[in-house]
Each structure stands twice: as C-alpha cells, then as structure tokens.
Amino acid sequence: MERVQFKVNGKQCSVGCEVDSDTTLLDYLRETLKLCGTKYMCLEGGCGACMITATKNNKDVPQAINSCLVSVTSCQEWDIKTIEFIGNRLKGYHPLQKVLADCHGSQCGYCTPGWIMAMYSLLQTKKPTMLEIENSFGSNICRCTGYRPILQAFKKFASDAHNSYEISDIEDLKICDKSGDVCSRSNCSELDWCMVSKNDILNEILHIELSDKRHWYRVHTLSDVFGIWHEKGTESYMLVAGNTGKGVYPILEYPNLLIDVTGISELKGFYVDQNLVIGAGNTLTDVMKIFKTVSATEYFNYLIGLNDHLQLVAHLAVRNLATIAGNLILKNQHPEFKSDIFIILETVGAQITIMTAIGQSETLTLQNFLKEDMKGKIIMNVLLPPLNESHKIVTFKIMPRAQNAHAIVNAGFLYKINENQNQVISCRIVYGGLSAKFNRSWKTERYLVGKSLFLNETLQDALEILENEIIVTENLPDPPVQSRKIIALGLFYKGLISLCPSTVLHPRYRSGTVKLHEKRPVSEGQQVFDTNPILWPLSKAIPKLDALIQCAGESEYTDDIQALSGEVYAAFVLTTVALGTIEKIDPSEALKEPGVIAFYSASDIPGVNSFTPPVNEFYLCNEELLCNGEVKFYNQPLGIIVAKSQKIANKATTLVKVSYSNVRNPVYDIKFAKNDPSKVTLLDSRDATMRGNDISKIIKGDNTVYGQYHFAMETLLCLTRPTEEGLQLFVTTQWIDTVQQVISRMLEIGHQRIDIYVRRLGGSFGLKMSRASQVAAACALVAYKLNRPCRFINTLSTNMRAVGKRLPCSTNFEIGVNNKGVIQYMNYELYSDNGYVLNEPFLNMTFESFTNCYRTDSWNYKAFNGLTDTPSNTWCRSPGSLEKIAMAELIMEQISYELNQDPIEVRLANLDPIFRDDINEILKTIKVNSDYAERLVSVEKFNSNNRWKKRGLRFSFLKWAPFGYPHLNIEGAFIMGVGYWTSENLVVDGQTGELLTNRTWDYWVPQARDIPQDFRIYFREKSFSRELIFGAKGTGEPATCMGIAVPIAMRQAVSAARLESGVPSTNWFPIDGPYTVDKIALSCATRIEDFKFY
C-alpha cells in the first residue's frame, strides 16, 4: 500500500488511503497526532494561527507554512516542526517563547503559537534586521495586543538590536530519526538523514486511492501527468502545486484526480538563454530569489522592481507555497482575479510556455494565455525578456492595508523611450482590479508612441484617452466604479512622475512618487506609567501568568479538548433570503451525503426556541435559535446539519433545499431606515435648558457609522457531552449562567442537569457575551437528540454572516454656533441600529454619554432605537459609547472646519466645565510629549510644499466614566478602533442583504505594519479611581473610542488635498463608515487637469 512519508517533530509519519482529499496538514496535526498547539481560525491562509515550520526536502531551508492550506498528502519528504517541538515544560522553553511572554506579547494567547512559529521559521535562515522582522508578519493577525509588544519582543532577536539575543540551537538543529530528539550527529551517518522515499529515488508515480475515492498521484515528470490524463481523462482533475488557490476561491469539493506536481523537476529552477526562463512550478519565494540573483545580469536589472512588487503578494508563508503557475491559472479561470503575477509579467512582456501533449509545447503571450482553454495542459515555464536601459518600468499595488491584501487596483507601466528626447518608442499599460474584460490600455499605448513623454500636453491627452478607454465594472465587494477609475488614472500619473527626470518634475510633485507603505521605517512603541514599588505587586508590570504556556501551545482552548468516541459535528444551515416565509425545508439531498447523520429544524426543539436569556430589562424579547417561518435577515440560522466530521457538516449545509414565499428586499442600512417611522422608536429625549442668541452660522448635517466584526481569533464553538444526569458543555462564553438558562428552557430540563465549563477564550471583544449561547444551545440540542457528544464550530464565514456585530449608528443635526464655534443651540437626533430586533439596548445604557465631554445644556437630544433587516447587533468593545463619542467629535470637527477655527479651541469652548481642569491638564501633557507646536508647523509646511501627499494632525477629546487604570489591552483596543475607522468595511449586497465581506480575503483588520509608526502611550500621572481596582478591564474600551483621532486627522489631510482642487476647507464633506482607500480617493476631489509634471 503506497503512503506519503514525512516527519513531524522528528518522528516518522505516513498517510495513505485513510485520509480524504481535503485532509490538511493542520487536520493531521490536531486530529491524528493530537498536536493541538497549532491553532486555526480562517482555514484560508489569512490569519496565521496555523503556522508551522517545514523543510520541504533535504536541500531546502526551513520555511513558515500555513498548515491549513497544505493537503497532508502533499507533505512527501517534508520535515515538519510544530510549536510543541520548539520548547515545552519538559525540555525547557525556547528563548522566543520566554521573551514573548516577558514582553506581554501574549494576551488571549490563541494567535501566539502561530507568531512563535512564524518567527522561529524566519530565524532559521538568517539573522534578520528589525525592519525585516517587522515586514515579515503579513501572515499573522493578533486582535488583542495591537502588535507593539509582539514586535518589541521579536526585535530583540534582530541583527541590529541593542544586545541582540543569540539563539544557539537555531542553526544546524537536527533531529534524530530514531529518537526524535535533538541530535549532535556524532554517531550517525549522513544516510540516516536521507528522507527520500523509494518512489522518489526510482521516479515512480505514487498513487493513493483516498478514503473519499479521489485519486492522489505524486509524479516526477510532465509525461507522468499526461500519462495519468491519458488513462483517466481530464474531466475532473487538479494539479496540486501549493494548494493555496483555495484561499482565494474556496474549494468545497476536490476533483477526482489530484496530481501533486511539486516533485516535477522540469517545473523548477531557471536558466538564462536570451530570456530568463523560470520553471512555472517555482514558488513565489523561489521566484524572488531567482529575481534577486538574475537582477545582477545585464538587461535584467528591472527584476529588482518586480521583486519589490512580489513582496506585496500575499505574505511570506503563502509565498513559500504558492507557485507562479497556480497564480496564472487562477487568472485564466477567473479573469476578474487581481493577480499581481499577471500584472508584473504582462508589464514586461513576458510569455509562457505551455505543454499541450507529450513532446508538444507552445509559447503564448499572456493575452493569448488568458484566452486559452487550459484543460489538459500544463504551464511549463515563464519567459522574461532582457530589457535594456531604455525601458522604464514601474508597477503598483493599491491595497486596503499595508500587507497581505489583494489589490484594490494594481497596475504596471513600461515605456521604451529614446533617452535623449524622451520619445516613446513603445509602451505597455497594464491594469488589474478594474473589470474582468479590461487589462491593457491599447489606445493610450498607441497614442503615446512617438510622443515626448514628459510633456504636460502629452500627459493630459493620454489621460483623456485613458479615461475614455478604461472599462471599470461594479463587482461587489470591490469599491465603487468611480473610485477605482480615479485610482487607475492616478496610478498612470504616479507611474510617469516616478520616471520623470528630476530636472523636469516640479519639486511639489515629487512626494507623489513615494510608495508610502514600502518606505515606512521600523515602528517604535512605548508605554509610560507610574509605578510605586511600595505597592508592588500592585501597579507592577508583570507578565500574564499563563503567558509562557500560551507561547508554548500548551494552554488548552475549547476545541483542543479531545474528541470522545461517537462524537458528531454540527453546523448551521443559513437562510438565503433576508425577508420571506419559509415554505418548505428539504434536507433529503444533504442526508444522502455520506457521513451526514441528522438534520434538525425549529420543529425539533422541545421547549422554547430561543438562545437569549429569559426576558428582563436588558433582554426585551426572545431571539430565535432557529428560524421558525418568518425570515428576519439574510443568513439567519434555520437548521442544523449533523455529520461525522466538521467538513462534511459544513458542506452538507449547502445541500439543504429551502423554498420561500413572499420574499422582499431588505432595509439593511440605518442611514435609510431612520427615515422610515416603522423602523424607529423614540427611546428618550433631553431638552436643552438654554438657547444662546449669538448665532453667526447654522450648520446642518448627518453622520453614519457602520458595524464591526469582532474578529476574535477563536470563533464561537461548543462541545457537549451527554452525562448520566443531563449534559456537560464546554462553551466559548463569557456568560455561563445565560447558557445554562437558555438550554434548560430550550430542552425543558432542570438547570441542575446542565454543567457548563469554560476554558480560556481565544478573544471575545463582546462576541462571546450573549451570542455564544446560540452555538451552545444548538450543540446541546444535537447532543440531547442523538445522545451522543457533539462539537459545534462556527466557521469564520458563518460567524460573520449569522452573528450580529457592533451597532451602526446615524445622526441628523442642526446647530447654531457663534463665531468662536460655541454651540448656541443644537437639535440632535441619534439612531442606533439594533439589527432585526431590539435586544441588548445599548442606547438605553449609554444615554448619558451623548455629548461626550461637552456641555449638555444647549443640546436638544433625541435618541431612537432603530431596526434593520440584519442580525441582532451585540456587544462589541464600547457598544453605544464609541458611536456617541465619535458623533460628538465629528460635530466639533465640522464646526471647526465650517468656521475655519482651531479644532482644539472649538472643543475647549464647548467643554462641560466639570471636565475643564482634567482635560486641560491632559491636553497640556500631550502637547508637550508630542511636540505638538513644532509638529503643527511642520505639517503645514509639508502640506504647502507637497501637492500629492498630505498630512493631518488632530486631537480628539474623550470622557470615559468610570475612568480605568493601566491595562495592556490599551494598544490592542486602540488598534481595533483604528481598524474600525480605516479598513474594516462590511459590504452588503443591496438587493439581497447578503454580507459579502465574510472572510479574511476581504475583511481587513489591521496588521503589524498598520500600527502607528511612533506608538506612545502615556498614562495620566497620579490618577486614581475610587470605583475601580487596579488593572480593571474597562480601559480597553476608551482606547477603542480614541480611534476616532485617526479619521479626523486623515480628514485634515484630505481637506488639504481638496484645497488644491479649489474646494475650500470650510466645505464639510461626508464620509460615512470607515475611511477606506476608495473613499479617500474620491473625497480628495482630484482634478485630472492637475496631473502635471511642471
């Protein structure tokens, strides 16, 4: 029987016919080897929780790998290390683990093993600089720490760190084949280290019939592939290279033939004849090494620029797997895919060779490749042409965050010019992200030939042609057409000014050539706070007690609890309409699927169909566990599929057929719902007690902010076991008694028969308050009905689709102000979006904070609870207060802009006198610590000297009651606020109400390179609270609210840009929701005629 052989932590392992086509390395580690230190969340290469280190064959270097992406059958010859190997309580902890723990780099700890493994892998090959370290973590997300402590810990290992840590065991670490321990190799022969299998030595095809009847082949030659196709046909196959394509286009079911092509040497390596010929099976990491090597060769210097672009493709660990051929095939199959590989290759006029049959190959341009039916064909290699100095090349990728995000728009420009006269001999203008149909600007290219390139007239004419030529189509959740269009035109200009001789380019335009993210230096961070040794351990910064075991993957989370025999897995079936009546649910197709055990719907619930606590002053009504007829929102849970594995359960949920009647379009946006009286109810109002008469201006406006997904690294999950008394549950909840109440009521069994346990949580941020009981109740229902243990794990997508989030909020206001911005009167309405039902009414809780820290006497305030056809919104760091504080701050900003007044003065003029002394003192301290006065001058100077780059410097004020004390959550909370205001965009299909951004592929939380470059936190000196004890958690919340400082500073920069377009800064402009790249691009009001060289 043929088997795939590999090593894990020094131990020989093998897999064969017992595994499925979709068994990943992650599954194998966690389920077969019980190595649960490796965590997971997204299962698509987007979060980094599953990181391991692998040496793919004896000659390779160890690399960071996302184990969720790799099929376990792809691991032939791999030498794999997991977090358990790096250090543990028996053999001692690794310096990386100790330092990360000491530096407070592990909070909930769920992401931590992934970070350690990413850093461990990095250190295997070289001693990186601080900047290289900081740049290497596009692969990993941490929602708790705000990254600063993690980066600070890892930078201690940098080559340029002060007193850099040496790790003696990193280099040359070898594990004995026999013992599995570290080995000095003194008693071993070299042969002991050879892991090459018999198949590989003899170049035999390895063939395994997998347990789901798919065929797995590991081949060694291209002819092998054709041989298999000849015998088995090409109807249903996949050439498995990195298997990362599924991170872009998820694979629900693998085809019948899976041919592992990673062992084909003809697809590897490179050579230079006239062209640079690169094997299409090289990984992107290999390609980067090849580019670096060959860039020293005459005519290939341009590869340096392409290499820079590759740094922005996915992240380091994905690049270690993903191949150039895999990427190009995705583009061939999905022309809308914003492939960066296509962009850079098409820009330089690369061609590819495809093999169509044994002994037959064809060379194609990339344009022809896109039209080619690639069925039964193999991409062999890519040919990059030699280009002399007369070829000027630039490529760009506009991303929603600094790293690991696909392009919003990407582009490449090549101009072959006559050096003396700058006349265009030929050119190539390539775009991605505009539409599936459009990737080359042929007309503009034709126009430019023969023109003098760096003339304003040429530029303007070319822009006009380009503007008419480019085809941009709507493709949700991509940003709107207009914004992608202006970005595309802007990139054309940016490309030209990047190439324009400095003698021609006006100095004001130079900053337009800067690639902001790539040029950003290493970040720094600092926390300054009082500590009094007399009080220690109170006020002493001490590492979290669990930190070390978290860093070693030894800490147990709910899903790490081992399966019991007979355990079943469950998943929700979700509605596919937002509003309508369920006529019929037909689970028969799903039940026919091998491995599916049962289906339950609302009618199977013996007691109350609800997962929210019995009605009380905070839970005003029951929320259905499973939809019982009338659908309330798109993707509402309506049933539960039970199967023998989680993957089968997830897949089978899509096979349940549901018919609906009376389907209607939803109202999902509070900005519109607030105008519908049936959707809003007045909660409370507060009348002003004074009205001033000194009115020099009346300002009317409205602002809207939207939801935020919690993005806890551990999703909602539950494990339930029938016991002799009733049920035992392990739930990811922060609210144990609610879970017990809900299940008792639902199953009609006494509370005393339900035992609830909670392991440590992998983050929550409010997600695991009330919403955890939905999964827990569903899990309990299954265990109760089947009398079998059940595991219920919400996928990231289900978590995002079916569960409520931060409450969106919308305001309307009319303000009369005097010429200093002092509010004389204000009519203010605030609408809070509760989702489909009014439960957890945060507006009621936070009514008092509606003016933030400003005077209340002149505000006529009305607060409305609003409803939309969306999931019931819930706790999320600072629910209610964040919106109110932000809305008040935006009003202060609008007053200051419209009156052209200093925003700090406007705030101080409107301040509630109770806070005057405190705020003034804090303001003074921050001004001194931040060199505010000098910065202000330099921002103004910078903005007047630079046309295409602008800066903003802004304060925001914040009243928080009760005041908290220092807690490490502050940075993480602030960064969550930054994400909320910049990149975390929830895009909903306007017709159906479906949430389209429901994966890591398109919902972007901040990463390590998105944090402030200079991240300083000062705690107020000698501050004291009678209400709270030291270390109270409350401090996570105000820091999230402080995130509003970021968009209002961005607004200032945008305002400076608008001024250049002739829009006075006194013209307020609306930006609802996060200040995403596309909204900024549109708000800048850039005039195409301002694109100039001089």
Ligand SMILES: Cc1cc2nc3c(=O)[nH]c(=O)nc-3n(C[C@H](O)[C@H](O)[C@H](O)COP(=O)(O)OP(=O)(O)OC[C@H]3O[C@@H](n4cnc5c(N)ncnc54)[C@H](O)[C@@H]3O)c2cc1C
């Ligand atoms: C988290 C993440 C982020 C990403 N970010 C980016 C990004 O920013 N920019 C970008 O451009 N891409 C990005 N990608 C896409 C990534 O580059 C592709 O997933 C990758 O290149 C596919 O390569 P693979 O080797 O894994 O292909 P696989 O997934 O193994 O295969 C993909 C397809 O290619 C076919 N195939 C493989 N080899 C050959 C061959 N030699 N000949 C013919 N067919 C073949 C297979 O049959 C299959 O249909 C990202 C992916 C992930 C997971």
Ligand code: FES
């Ligand atoms: S689980 Fe593998 S990257 Fe998220």
Ligand code: FES
């Ligand atoms: S510590 Fe990183 S996600 Fe919690």
